[in-house]
Amino acid sequence: AQKITQTQPGMFVQEKEAVTLDCTYDTSDPSYGLFWYKQPSSGEMIFLIYQGSYDQQNATEGRYSLNFQKARKSANLVISASQLGDSAMYFCAMREGGQFYFGTGTSLTVIP
């Protein structure tokens, strides 16, 4: 079974609108971490936001928030007030033990 599933290969959003990128995960370990990374066309991986499995509140970092639903094993990324510079690939990842598992990514295009 896939550890991380991102079911949206591509998404479009109007500038200034909010967008939700989906991520579900699979683990039986009670202790894990969930991450979102942004990969622009230049290729680097940029850390966006982190959620720990024991965190009670949803993580927020500026315009990014993580909608963590533990029972459903989902960790969706919400980007509010989208900007043109948000156009990129977005990867959801889970840290379990010493390893990271990445999803296949969602390509987000922000339309002016």
Add this chain to the structure above:
Amino acid sequence: EPEVTQTPSHQVTQMGQEVILRCVPISNHLYFYWYRQILGQKVEFLVSFYNNEISEKSEIFDDQFSVERPDGSNFTLKIRSTKLEDSAMYFCASSVHRVMNTEAFFGQGTRLTVV
């Protein structure tokens, strides 16, 4: 802000040649990782390193690969005899701890092209 740095940004090598990819992790970090991303595909874990030894490795990390921390700052990935399918973006990452609630920071990547 501290960052993970990788050199070179792009390396072209002939099949069968050895390559060494270099990384300087963030200075107070203790755990180091290598990942690769074949063009258009997802990021794959290769190896984690702690206390001067491999902590975990994936099935991709076979005998052709090795990692080393030759001094207090550099962390290297060596591919002994490159194959065409080794062409990928290689990312180094580091984190303060192995435990779950710590961020891992990635370098900007080295694009390896094997011809």
